Amino acid sequence: MKLISAIIKPFKSDDVRQALSEVGVNGVTLTEVKGFGRQKGHTELYRGAEYVIDFLPKIKLEVAVSDNIAEQVIEAICSAANTGQIGDGKIFVTNLEQTIRIRTGETGDDAL
Amino acid sequence: MNNKTKVFTLFALTLLPSLALAQDELSGANTAWILTSTALVLFMTLPGLSLFYAGLVRTKNVLSVLMQCFSVAVVISLLWLVVGYSIAFGPSESAYWGGLSKMFFNGVVVESMTGDIPETVFASFQMTFAIITPALVVGAFVERIKFSSMLIFSVLWTLIVYFPVANWVWGGGWLGQLGLIDFAGGTVVHITAGVAALVFAIVLGPRDGFLKTPMMPHNLTMSFTGAGMLWVGWFGFNAGSALAADGAAGMAMLVTHLSAATGALTWMVIEWRKYGKASGLGAITGMVAGLATITPASGSVGPAGALIIGLTGGVICYICTNYIKQKLRVDDSLDVFPVHGVGGIVGTFLAAILVSDSLGIFSGNGYAQGMTMGSQLGVQILGIVVVAVYTAVLTYWLIKLVGIMTNGIRVTKDEEQIGLDITDHDEQGYSM
Numbered sequence: 001m002k003l004i005s006a007i008i009k010p011f012k013s014d015d016v017r018q019a020l021s022e023v024g025v026n027g028v029t030l031t032e033v034k035g036f037g038r039q040k041g042h043t044e045l046y047r048g049a050e051y052v053i054d055f056l057p058k059i060k061l062e063v064a065v066s067d068n069i070a071e072q073v074i075e076a077i078c079s080a081a082n083t084g085q086i087g088d089g090k091i092f093v094t095n096l097e098q099t100i101r102i103r104t105g106e107t108g109d110d111a112l
Numbered sequence: 113m114n115n116k117t118k119v120f121t122l123f124a125l126t127l128l129p130s131l132a133l134a135q136d137e138l139s140g141a142n143t144a145w146i147l148t149s150t151a152l153v154l155f156m157t158l159p160g161l162s163l164f165y166a167g168l169v170r171t172k173n174v175l176s177v178l179m180q181c182f183s184v185a186v187v188i189s190l191l192w193l194v195v196g197y198s199i200a201f202g203p204s205e206s207a208y209w210g211g212l213s214k215m216f217f218n219g220v221v222v223e224s225m226t227g228d229i230p231e232t233v234f235a236s237f238q239m240t241f242a243i244i245t246p247a248l249v250v251g252a253f254v255e256r257i258k259f260s261s262m263l264i265f266s267v268l269w270t271l272i273v274y275f276p277v278a279n280w281v282w283g284g285g286w287l288g289q290l291g292l293i294d295f296a297g298g299t300v301v302h303i304t305a306g307v308a309a310l311v312f313a314i315v316l317g318p319r320d321g322f323l324k325t326p327m328m329p330h331n332l333t334m335s336f337t338g339a340g341m342l343w344v345g346w347f348g349f350n351a352g353s354a355l356a357a358d359g360a361a362g363m364a365m366l367v368t369h370l371s372a373a374t375g376a377l378t379w380m381v382i383e384w385r386k387y388g389k390a391s392g393l394g395a396i397t398g399m400v401a402g403l404a405t406i407t408p409a410s411g412s413v414g415p416a417g418a419l420i421i422g423l424t425g426g427v428i429c430y431i432c433t434n435y436i437k438q439k440l441r442v443d444d445s446l447d448v449f450p451v452h453g454v455g456g457i458v459g460t461f462l463a464a465i466l467v468s469d470s471l472g473i474f475s476g477n478g479y480a481q482g483m484t485m486g487s488q489l490g491v492q493i494l495g496i497v498v499v500a501v502y503t504a505v506l507t508y509w510l511i512k513l514v515g516i517m518t519n520g521i522r523v524t525k526d527e528e529q530i531g532l533d534i535t536d537h538d539e540q541g542y543s544m
Contacts, residue, residue: 046393047447048434051326
């Protein structure tokens with residue numbers, strides 16, 4: 001199993017959710033996060049006072065999937081979240097040791 | 113002449129109000145409009161100004177600002193009852209204060225009249241002005257003042273600065289006698305509040321991290337809401353100051369509205385040209401600048417004159433806002449002086465020019481008998497300087513006094529970092 005975390009632009013979250021459904025992903029966790037990468041921040045101006053905002057709002061999606069669809073899921077996120085502009089985000093993939101469904105106690109792929 | 117006898121006679125007469133004061137027949141129309149205006153001006157503070165200010169501070173201080181404005185309304189109302197109305201509008205012969213004969217509204221009954229409206233209505237209307245003036249000062253010391261210090265300061269400041277100045281200008285005092293044009297409070301409200309704010313900000317010092325760390329408005333939707341309420345409430349402030357439902361009130365309302373719109377547009381255009389974008393905060397700040405600037409002149413100028421007032425107020429207040437914070441590095445946190453103080457000064461000055469009835473399309477109502485543009489300008493400048501200096505000196509000493517009374521006026525650095533909502537009130541504005 002893999003845990004796929006994707007940091008994406010907030011307005012792309014619906015597109016990505018749609019793409020994930022199409023490749024058979026049943027559950028996603030979404031978090032509103034802030035961060036910076038190559039896009040850097042932006043400036044805001046209040047009555048002439050200029051502030052540099054380092055951290056930009058992003059969406060973090062977390063998906064746990066079985067190994068056999070991991071590549072498809074990554075491709076789906078990549079194509080749905082891509083705008084070609086700097087700041088589209090990143091995907092992190094880690095090995096997932098165990099998954100347990102709390103209600104039934106099922107484990108592994110059965111719990112996904 | 114023995115003044116004591118005079119005062120005693122007046123005092124005695126006030127005990128017989130129906131005989132002594134009922135010079136005019138009650139006008140139902142005028143009374144209805146001033147009742148309405150009273151509600152509008154209170155609405156400017158609660159919640160207009162409160163929301164406007166609360167949106168401009170950081171999340172951790174939102175409740176403290178709402179509480180500061182609210183509690184000012186509470187204590188000043190009671191101070192008005194005890195002694196404020198008497199000092200500002202009491203019947204004393206003095207040109208400097210109204211005396212103490214109307215303490216606790218002594219002698220004010222249902223039948224008492226001020227002109228052709230009930231005295232209770234007049235006194236309530238004026239009370240709402242006394243409330244908003246110290247509430248405006250709050251913008252200077254937000255996010256770092258002790259609640260106790262702020263409360264004591266507001267009471268004493270209103271007592272020794274606002275009430276006397278209101279008497280000088282509106283209560284039959286010496287500035288009014290000289291012919292100072294201040295229809296709705298350019299000197300009485302905006303210059304006193306603005307100058308007090310500047311002095312307070314200098315004495316108190318800046319917020320921790322001022323100009324180094326971001327201190328962004330936490331909720332501009334809140335500020336927009338409050339700004340809209342201020343604009344609407346200002347109709348009561350200015351048009352209500354006619355103390356009648358007549359043409360003067362109508363003209364005051366019209367010029368007030370036009371100046372607000374002009375001030376907002378001016379600020380938007382300046383930002384657009386300078387930074388490439390017109391900001392929302394800029395637009396509503398320009399609106400307040402336009403409103404503050406027209407306030408003293410709203411009973412004197414015509415609609416085209418209001419355009420000049422809004423434009424001038426917008427430009428000058430904009431320049432001052434940037435100058436005081438960025439160049440002088442004075443943390444008048446919510447820009448009370450550059451917007452209200454400067455607006456009040458500019459408007460009080462311009463009133464002397466735009467009141468003239470020989471300016472073609474830009475004409476106003478014309479000078480009072482015996483006045484020329486030169487003499488009127490002299491009176492206006494005297495009024496501005498005296499009120500500003502009087503306010504500055506008394507505010508300075510009052511801050512020192514309150515500092516002794518409350519063992520410092522500023523919260524500790526730790527408390528400032530945590531935020532006043534928790535440290536002063538044990539509450540949070542938002543639980544998210």
